[in-house]
């Protein structure tokens with residue numbers, strides 16, 4: 001079983017869990033993910049490995065409660081077990097050779113971008129972070145991110161904290177000011193990643209995105225996670241989840257991710273109305 | 280011996296009515312009663328030259344067990360089958376009998392062959408219902424063996440090795456053991472309770488099953504050796520789905536059969552108590568003609584579809600699925616579009632599937648597989664209106680393990696290379712079998728390979744320690 005050893009609410013809808021999973025902690029690399037199930041009836045849900053501690057044998061996940069599975073996961077406490085926890089899945093990030101990077105995180109995407117910023121920083125690369133949130137009350141991981149970068153920029157859509165505007169506005173001004181990056185790493189809502197890629201394209205800066213299609217097995221056996229990259233079909237769980245953003249068909253990904261919206265909304269209604277989790 | 284039953288037909292198998300069963304997931308075939316089984320068993324002539332036995336990949340002692348059924352000795356019949364077949368309840372249901380044991384049955388020359396599969400199933404079900412197993416835990420011989428994958432190949436290999444005294448641990452990627460038996464083959468053909476029972480009895484024998492263990496990711500084959508396992512058997516199957524590479528394959532409503540069946544079988548998406556979502560499509564095209572295609576089509580029907588098509592590019596004679604499944608699918612209202620090949624999938628503004636465009640085919644000269652090659656008829660394109668397309672044109676082995684293991688060689692198709700007689704791979708101490716070696720094949724062949732490997736592993740470890 002995979003016991004929760006630490007839990008922190010980062011904001012109203014984002015939770016951090018540190019989970020006892022020594023084998024996964026031993027192998028995990030930035031960019032990889034796990035799949036969990038909360039109970040016998042649960043669906044298989046992927047979450048990025050936000051951090052890992054090989055000595056303690058723990059893996060940290062940070063997730064937003066968007067539907068039934070993540071909500072139920074967020075209700076577990078220290079000492080509770082997660083029913084299934086499998087990983088590390090996916091390809092590790094390719095960080096070798098990067099000297100100067102701009103890491104762009106949007107909302108809970110900051111949690112996914114953080115381990116990469118941290119790894120780059122530890123490698124001695126120069127790291128700028130742009131972290132974007134809708135408003136002040138949902139800012140997460142500010143201290144942690146500050147600690148692993150050279151320049152930290154925070155934006156909020158409504159201007160309630162940091163600079164007012166989107167991450168793309170900030171990125172654009174940094175690029176216009178002449179900043180040269182080997183790579184821009186953008187992780188957040190699909191729409192944000194799409195526009196980050198649009199922003200960097202004229203500058204010819206390599207832009208890496210982490211895709212979050214709907215997955216089942218995470219090992220390449222269902223093909224449900226297919227994404228189109230450079231006009232070729234890829235399985236995000238084994239070929240990714242990171243890809244060259246300038247080659248990704250984001251519109252297709254957005255459409256595919258909304259496929260089960262109605263059904264998932266029903267699940268949530270049941271959950272919220274009944275107040276009862278499982279019979 | 281009593282006079283044989285000379286009826287030209289098998290004793291009819293009781294089944295759920297087609298129009299009822301095509302809306303539920305309960306088992307289609309209900310199984311023989313004792314009387315029916317005895318009557319069918321009496322059709323066997325107990326042939327001296329035993330041609331049926333040769334047709335069975337694990338050489339079940341067919342005339343012997345059937346004679347025991349005819350005498351009403353059902354438990355003895357079961358034990359007789361078990362001598363060579365570890366999963367009779369499964370094989371009796373899913374073996375392609377018409378190309379194996381029953382193909383060679385003398386009675387089949389005039390009329391129907393003896394219902395060997397049905398009798399095998401009967402004996403296994405009778406045993407499960409009437410006999411309480413007393414788990415025997417063989418003493419450990421102190422040697423550890425790791426098995427990768429809990430499908431029929433891995434389970435059989437594990438059982439045989441445990442029987443010989445080895446300390447056996449199965450590492451399974453999914454959260455549930457069983458392989459295709461739990462994620463692929465639907466409940467209405469193979470109730471999951473049967474698979475669970477077989478796995479429980481392995482566990483009772485002392486086989487350890489570690490789920491959520493994707494070998495090649497969380498542990499490598501080298502890690503397993505480092506942990507003290509003296510040999511490794513790889514039975515990781517052929518789980519990588521092929522797509523056709525035609526336009527429209529990423530539209531919403533296009534699935535690999537693996538995804539569709541996994542949602543239904545492993546994740547139980549048709550059951551409201553389970554969380555995994557599933558769309559109940561109205562008109563569904565399934566591309567392919569094997570067991571996988573039949574399972575996907577019949578599942579779609581059970582989920583309430585009005586129209587389900589099998590789109591297959593050759594003719595009825597070449598359909599690779601078990602004869603019984605094709606027969607059942609037809610009875611359940613599945614429409615067969617034969618000599619038809621998809622050329623693209625068409626979507627609406629919302630990127631949802633709206634139709635599949637196909638072309639008619641005709642059969643030309645035989646190709647490498649010996650089957651007549653289908654050739655498109657120019658200008659015969661037409662559309663079938665559907666809201667889902669399920670692609671069941673085949674699978675190949677997943678490269679996760681071969682890519683992370685030094686010295687483990689694969690062929691062009693990605694299948695692990697293994698010696699046919701010993702199942703030894705190109706890496707010392709590593710054995711492999713089942714779909715991982717042959718590509719998508721059958722349950723019984725996978726079990727046979729698991730058995731052979733268990734023997735070789737035993738020899739290997741004994742030799743090494745001498």
Ligand SMILES: Cc1cc2nc3c(=O)[nH]c(=O)nc-3n(C[C@H](O)[C@H](O)[C@H](O)COP(=O)(O)OP(=O)(O)OC[C@H]3O[C@@H](n4cnc5c(N)ncnc54)[C@H](O)[C@@H]3O)c2cc1C
Nearest residue numbers: 046047048062063064066067068069070212213214261264
């Ligand atoms: C490789 C990978 C890594 C991920 N890492 C993280 C992470 O670190 N933190 C985090 O908060 N989330 C992460 N996600 C997204 C997370 O998996 C989804 O939010 C999760 O599936 C929601 O499950 P649920 O049952 O709570 O919600 P559901 O009830 O399943 O879904 C709620 C809503 O989200 C949509 N949805 C379902 N799955 C996805 C998906 N994969 N992407 C986008 N929308 C989806 C549904 O259509 C629905 O509208 C990751 C996804 C992938 C593929």
Ligand SMILES: Cc1cc2nc3c(=O)[nH]c(=O)nc-3n(C[C@H](O)[C@H](O)[C@H](O)COP(=O)(O)OP(=O)(O)OC[C@H]3O[C@@H](n4cnc5c(N)ncnc54)[C@H](O)[C@@H]3O)c2cc1C
Nearest residue numbers: 428430431432452458459463494516713714720721722725
């Ligand atoms: C839908 C469908 C219907 C079928 N119908 C029939 C039928 O009627 N009759 C018949 O004889 N055959 C049928 N078959 C074929 C038959 O099921 C297979 O040939 C058989 O299951 C192969 O057994 P296996 O043990 O080699 O592999 P599998 O059953 O595929 O089992 C492999 C196991 O290994 C696990 N695994 C894979 N990779 C890893 C890894 N890296 N680490 C750990 N574990 C791993 C998998 O999760 C799986 O549990 C059907 C197949 C399908 C898909």
Ligand code: SF4
Nearest residue numbers: 335339370374379380
């Ligand atoms: S195991 Fe399969 S092939 Fe062999 S006798 Fe039984 S049904 Fe026939």
Ligand code: SF4
Nearest residue numbers: 323324326331384385
């Ligand atoms: S060939 Fe047919 S009739 Fe002869 S022993 Fe086998 S099952 Fe019986």
Ligand code: FES
Nearest residue numbers: 218220222223237
């Ligand atoms: S999640 Fe199934 S293939 Fe990627």
